[in-house]
Amino acid sequence: MLFSCLLFIPSLGLASGKTIFxxxxxxxxxxxxxxxxxxxxxxxxxxSLSAWDIVHFRRDGERWVxxxxxxxxxxxxxxxxxxxxxxxxxxxxxxxAEDDKTYTSRPVIELDMCLGESLQxxxxxxxxxxxxxxPLLIGSSALxxxxxxxDPSQNFAFHEPGCAVADTDE
Numbered sequence: 001m002l003f004s005c006l007l008f009i010p011s012l013g014l015a016s017g018k019t020i021f022x023x024x025x026x027x028x029x030x031x032x033x034x035x036x037x038x039x040x041x042x043x044x045x046x047x048s049l050s051a052w053d054i055v056h057f058r059r060d061g062e063r064w065v066x067x068x069x070x071x072x073x074x075x076x077x078x079x080x081x082x083x084x085x086x087x088x089x090x091x092x093x094x095x096x097a098e099d100d101k102t103y104t105s106r107p108v109i110e111l112d113m114c115l116g117e118s119l120q121x122x123x124x125x126x127x128x129x130x131x132x133x134x135p136l137l138i139g140s141s142a143l144x145x146x147x148x149x150x151d152p153s154q155n156f157a158f159h160e161p162g163c164a165v166a167d168t169d170e
Contacts, residue, residue, distance in 0.1 A: 016147075017147055018148065018149045019116050019117070019118070019146070019147055019148055019149065020148075020149045020150075020151050020154075020157065021040055021115065021116060021148050021149070021150055021151070021154070021157050021158065022150070022151060022152075022154030022155040022156055022157040023039065023040055023151075023152050023154065023155055024037055024038065024039050024040065024134065024155045024156060025037075025038055025115060025116070025138075025156060025157065025158055026038070026156060026158065026159070026160055026161055027113055027114065027115050027136055027161060028114030028115075028161035028163060029111055029112070029113060029114075030112050030114065030119075030163075031081075031111050031112050032069070032077070032079060032111070034069075034077075035160070035161060036071075036135050036136045037134050037135070037136070037156075038115075038134055038135075038138050039132075039133070039134040039136070039137050039138070040138050040148065040150045041137050041138065041140075042139075042143065042150055043140075044137055044139035044140065045139045045140055045141055046087065046089070046108075046123065046124075046125050046139045046141055046142075047113075047122050047123065047124045047125070047136070047137060047138050047139050047141070047142045048106075048124065048125050048126075048127050048129060048136070048137045048139070049069075049070070049124045049125070049126055049127075049129070049135065049136055050069070050070025050071070050127070050128060050129035050130060050132075050135035050136070051067040051068065051069060051070050051079075051126040051127065051128065052067065052068050052070055052128050052130070053066075053067060053068045054066075054067040054107060054126055055067070056083065056107065059080075059082075062082055062083075063083040064080060064081065064082050064083055065080070065081060065083050065107045065109065065126065066078065066079070066080045067079055067126055069135075070128060070129055070130055070135055072130060081109040081110075081111075082109065082110075083107055083109065084108045084109055084110050084123055085123075086105050086106065086107055086108065087105070087106050087107075087108050087125050088103040088104070088105055089104050089105075089106055089125065089127075090102060090103050104127075106125040106126055106127050107125065107126050108123050108124065108125045108126070109123075109124055109126065110122065110123055110124070111124050113138075113142070114161035114162070114163035115138070115146050115148065115158075115161060116146070116148075116158045116161065116162060117158075117163060118146050118147065118163065119163040120142070120145045120146055122138075122142045122145065123141070123142075
């Protein structure tokens, strides 16, 4: 009886339709024509992209942001995207600023992301991640959209993002 139960357990992962990724993966950003290394962090709720010189502005009555993509050792990449919303991110215990706020406000944009074989539209907050190893962090909300399971014993389980992106030129 125990043996037959043990044989059934591996099939649970297959039936769930989940994909196993490592702690870090290459992520395609087709909207920006880029591929970036990302940290997959189940302890974070949202996705964060490294950005600086963030400027809010209006275009045709809509709220937008312009920012420099926070990639070191490359030519500056200036990006303009509609603002989806502004998020409030809880600060860690040692990060409380002089204003005593326990949160920080961050602009949120939407980007198409390719992780493994899956292409999803993900909300991403913008923050300066230059002090971190990875310019992109993928949190639990996005991991859920991707149907992802994270295996902490692996890194870069998928060597390249493999999304088939349809050609939209007509």
